Amino acid sequence: MNAMNASRYPVISMQEAWEQVAVAIRPLPVVTRPLDTLLGHVLAEDLVAHENMPPFPASAMDGYAVVAADRAEERVVIGEQDAGIRQPFHVQPGTAVRIMTGAPLPDGADAVVPFEQAMEREGRVRVPASVKPGAFVRPAGQDIATGDLVLAKGTLLGAPEIGLLATVGRTEALVYPQPTVAVMATGDELVPPGQTPGPGQIRDSNSYALAAAVQTLGYTARRIGPVTDTEQALRQAIQEAVAGADMVLTSGGVSMGTRDLIKPILEELGTVHFGRVAIKPGKPLTFATVQGVPVFGLPGFPVSSLVCFENFVRPALRRMAGYRQIRRPEQLVRMSHAVRHTPDRTEFQRAIVIQRDGEYWAEITGNQVSGRLLSLVGANALLTIPAGVGDVAAGESVNAIFINQPEAS
Amino acid sequence: MNAMNASRYPVISMQEAWEQVAVAIRPLPVVTRPLDTLLGHVLAEDLVAHENMPPFPASAMDGYAVVAADRAEERVVIGEQDAGIRQPFHVQPGTAVRIMTGAPLPDGADAVVPFEQAMEREGRVRVPASVKPGAFVRPAGQDIATGDLVLAKGTLLGAPEIGLLATVGRTEALVYPQPTVAVMATGDELVPPGQTPGPGQIRDSNSYALAAAVQTLGYTARRIGPVTDTEQALRQAIQEAVAGADMVLTSGGVSMGTRDLIKPILEELGTVHFGRVAIKPGKPLTFATVQGVPVFGLPGFPVSSLVCFENFVRPALRRMAGYRQIRRPEQLVRMSHAVRHTPDRTEFQRAIVIQRDGEYWAEITGNQVSGRLLSLVGANALLTIPAGVGDVAAGESVNAIFINQPEAS
Numbered sequence: 063m064n065a066m067n068a069s070r071y072p073v074i075s076m077q078e079a080w081e082q083v084a085v086a087i088r089p090l091p092v093v094t095r096p097l098d099t100l101l102g103h104v105l106a107e108d109l110v111a112h113e114n115m116p117p118f119p120a121s122a123m124d125g126y127a128v129v130a131a132d133r134a135e136e137r138v139v140i141g142e143q144d145a146g147i148r149q150p151f152h153v154q155p156g157t158a159v160r161i162m163t164g165a166p167l168p169d170g171a172d173a174v175v176p177f178e179q180a181m182e183r184e185g186r187v188r189v190p191a192s193v194k195p196g197a198f199v200r201p202a203g204q205d206i207a208t209g210d211l212v213l214a215k216g217t218l219l220g221a222p223e224i225g226l227l228a229t230v231g232r233t234e235a236l237v238y239p240q241p242t243v244a245v246m247a248t249g250d251e252l253v254p255p256g257q258t259p260g261p262g263q264i265r266d267s268n269s270y271a272l273a274a275a276v277q278t279l280g281y282t283a284r285r286i287g288p289v290t291d292t293e294q295a296l297r298q299a300i301q302e303a304v305a306g307a308d309m310v311l312t313s314g315g316v317s318m319g320t321r322d323l324i325k326p327i328l329e330e331l332g333t334v335h336f337g338r339v340a341i342k343p344g345k346p347l348t349f350a351t352v353q354g355v356p357v358f359g360l361p362g363f364p365v366s367s368l369v370c371f372e373n374f375v376r377p378a379l380r381r382m383a384g385y386r387q388i389r390r391p392e393q394l395v396r397m398s399h400a401v402r403h404t405p406d407r408t409e410f411q412r413a414i415v416i417q418r419d420g421e422y423w424a425e426i427t428g429n430q431v432s433g434r435l436l437s438l439v440g441a442n443a444l445l446t447i448p449a450g451v452g453d454v455a456a457g458e459s460v461n462a463i464f465i466n467q468p469e470a471s
Numbered sequence: 472m473n474a475m476n477a478s479r480y481p482v483i484s485m486q487e488a489w490e491q492v493a494v495a496i497r498p499l500p501v502v503t504r505p506l507d508t509l510l511g512h513v514l515a516e517d518l519v520a521h522e523n524m525p526p527f528p529a530s531a532m533d534g535y536a537v538v539a540a541d542r543a544e545e546r547v548v549i550g551e552q553d554a555g556i557r558q559p560f561h562v563q564p565g566t567a568v569r570i571m572t573g574a575p576l577p578d579g580a581d582a583v584v585p586f587e588q589a590m591e592r593e594g595r596v597r598v599p600a601s602v603k604p605g606a607f608v609r610p611a612g613q614d615i616a617t618g619d620l621v622l623a624k625g626t627l628l629g630a631p632e633i634g635l636l637a638t639v640g641r642t643e644a645l646v647y648p649q650p651t652v653a654v655m656a657t658g659d660e661l662v663p664p665g666q667t668p669g670p671g672q673i674r675d676s677n678s679y680a681l682a683a684a685v686q687t688l689g690y691t692a693r694r695i696g697p698v699t700d701t702e703q704a705l706r707q708a709i710q711e712a713v714a715g716a717d718m719v720l721t722s723g724g725v726s727m728g729t730r731d732l733i734k735p736i737l738e739e740l741g742t743v744h745f746g747r748v749a750i751k752p753g754k755p756l757t758f759a760t761v762q763g764v765p766v767f768g769l770p771g772f773p774v775s776s777l778v779c780f781e782n783f784v785r786p787a788l789r790r791m792a793g794y795r796q797i798r799r800p801e802q803l804v805r806m807s808h809a810v811r812h813t814p815d816r817t818e819f820q821r822a823i824v825i826q827r828d829g830e831y832w833a834e835i836t837g838n839q840v841s842g843r844l845l846s847l848v849g850a851n852a853l854l855t856i857p858a859g860v861g862d863v864a865a866g867e868s869v870n871a872i873f874i875n876q877p878e879a880s
Contacts, residue, residue, distance in 0.1 A: 145671070146672065213848065264525065
């Protein structure tokens with residue numbers, strides 16, 4: 063083999079490759095953002111309550127506020143307390159106040175009798191003989207007490223957490239920002255989807271699929287290109303991408319061909335940490351940093367680029383967004399059929415996993431060649447067949463990463 | 472009990488309530504949308520391939536295009552074929568063409584020898600003695616063949632599906648639109664989160680939490696209010712909301728109090744299908760249609776409104792967005808501890824479910840009162856304890872609905 067044909071980059075293991083990414087990636091600097099925009103962010107502060115919630119003893123039902131120990135057969139209804147402005151009622155034995163859910167309990171009252179258990183007629187109400195003190199009353203601080211840690215730093219903000227922020231009066235919070243990702247398509251053979259490819263050409267699909275993968279995480283993607291395969295065009299595109307994004311993804315241009323210019327340009331502009339990884343699909347996966355910005359050189363085959371996205375880019379983006387748990391949970395599943403595997407690389411096969419008799423069973427989604435995006439359609443799992451093991455027999459167990467919520471469409 | 476205190480609305484079962492919603496809700500009229508905006512939509516057409524992919528036999532590796540049956544010891548390299556414009560090479564025995572991944576196979580060649588297995592020197596290349604016809608060649612149509620059903624109607628468009636649309640040259644597709652939801656906070660007791668509540672007042676949190684729940688599904692939410700508790704203000708707000716959204720959510724104002732005005736106004740403007748459901752939390756849940764637009768009157772307690780969202784609004788929104796599978800999968804889990812339950816209603820308890828020794832075990836997230844949003848923080852499941860059964864003992868099984876991806880933050 064002559065010099066031209068040997069890659070300068072050693073093939074490193076999946077584990078080594080991830081370790082190099084992990085060293086280069088860190089959470090983005092925290093920012094304060096308004097309440098309306100916080101959904102999906104990771105909280106970067108401890109949220110402590112400075113007030114009770116409810117702030118006052120409140121009725122849990124529509125009904126009558128009474129004195130529990132009162133033994134009167136009928137009580138005079140001295141007025142009505144809405145949720146809202148507190149009225150100056152004072153409930154004494156022999157009296158009651160009509161009260162609405164959430165309304166502050168009037169002075170003197172210590173229990174609520176729901177409408178369904180009461181009968182009001184001509185300004186007087188009858189209630190059951192025995193009423194327990196505190197019945198249907200939400201004590202002050204029942205939901206949240208002053209000093210409670212409401213949300214801990216590191217909490218992902220979903221709908222209930224957004225509600226809690228509003229409840230304690232926060233109109234903004236300190237969070238990790240969500241990364242912006244530049245997605246660059248490269249290759250002279252690429253034409254936009256709306257164009258009919260000439261001889262030797264194909265349509266750009268990777269920049270659309272990768273941008274969608276970024277957006278699936280809730281983050282912003284900026285598509286760039288297709289960029290033509292000249293050093294100058296690629297260098298300029300990478301420099302612009304790095305200047306305007308928290309991460310850059312390129313696709314294609316990282317194999318061993320004479321036109322695979324991405325690696326030399328990344329070497330020139332920054333540091334290439336690795337250029338080949340013992341995984342299938344995805345062996346030419348490249349990782350660099352340019353001016354502190356992580357750049358993934360993803361392979362050009364559509365499946366390879368999405369599988370590399372799942373295994374490297376997604377956890378890296380989650381770390382940047384402040385997640386502590388950056389990988390999906392794994393699950394041992396049994397193979398419904400035999401799978402061929404050569405032990406030189408960690409292989410990721412696309413599969414449909416179903417539950418049967420309390421066990422998980424996996425079936426591969428047809429031809430697994432790297433160009434066949436259809437192998438990802440309907441797949442809900444990536445099976446990991448590690449380097450070092452050979453073929454897997456039917457009934458044997460392998461590790462599965464669930465890549466879709468099981469409920470999709 | 473006198474007339475004022477009796478609800479006009481019978482308490483119906485969860486099942487009956489859902490059936491009434493299901494009758495009133497249908498998928499939104501399909502629309503054509505551009506490629507860049509399709510992520511997360513459900514496809515409303517069958518996508519059939521009109522071309523092969525790859526469109527030509529292509530190299531799967533960087534290497535040399537050769538005639539497999541050629542027995543020459545060395546072959547003359549007559550040129551280089553990039554991915555991109557097809558060159559007019561004709562490979563014959565004794566010759567080879569340097570070729571890049573994805574490039575069209577030159578005429579005459581029927582196999583590719585990867586760089587790693589070849590040695591080129593002074594314009595001549597040596598390759599292994601035995602080369603299999605078709606080696607490292609991707610035949611035309613290997614990934615997608617003309618006439619293939621690429622994506623079926625009803626497919627949820629994720630990243631691979633977006634890539635496939637681009638691959639087959641689609642710049643737009645027919646999809647179900649994503650619903651826009653108006654979220655209305657009602658109640659004189661409400662102040663915006665940035666304001667300090669006066670006596671008897673609390674901050675509006677529900678409109679923020681419910682808007683976030685809508686956005687979590689990927690749909691647009693418009694917050695309205697807080698609207699004051701007068702007939703006129705509420706009527707106007709509901710009319711405006713209905714005119715500008717595919718669904719309206721109100722929160723609060725649906726109990727039995729004299730100020731619970733939502734139901735009468737919905738009766739006046741449209742049809743109230745039910746006004747009470749045998750569920751806990753969420754008994755006052757109300758469902759109406761106004762000018763064909765579904766309106767959910769959600770209870771005012773924060774947990775009640777989010778649990779009703781999960782059980783009624785989310786599946787309704789998914790149906791409107793074209794999903795066929797509108798409910799989350801359920802899973803039998805075992806209780807780590809005893810749970811009290813009164814058989815009159817279906818109860819939804821917030822829980823953390825973990826896997827232990829191959830079984831799922833559930834633990835309730837503290838006090839389950841309807842105001843305590845904290846009971847949803849960290850919860851990954853809603854346990855369903857159906858009407859008709861009593862207390863559940865430790866070790867017994869109940870149904871769980873997983874409400875968060877298990878991986879959150």
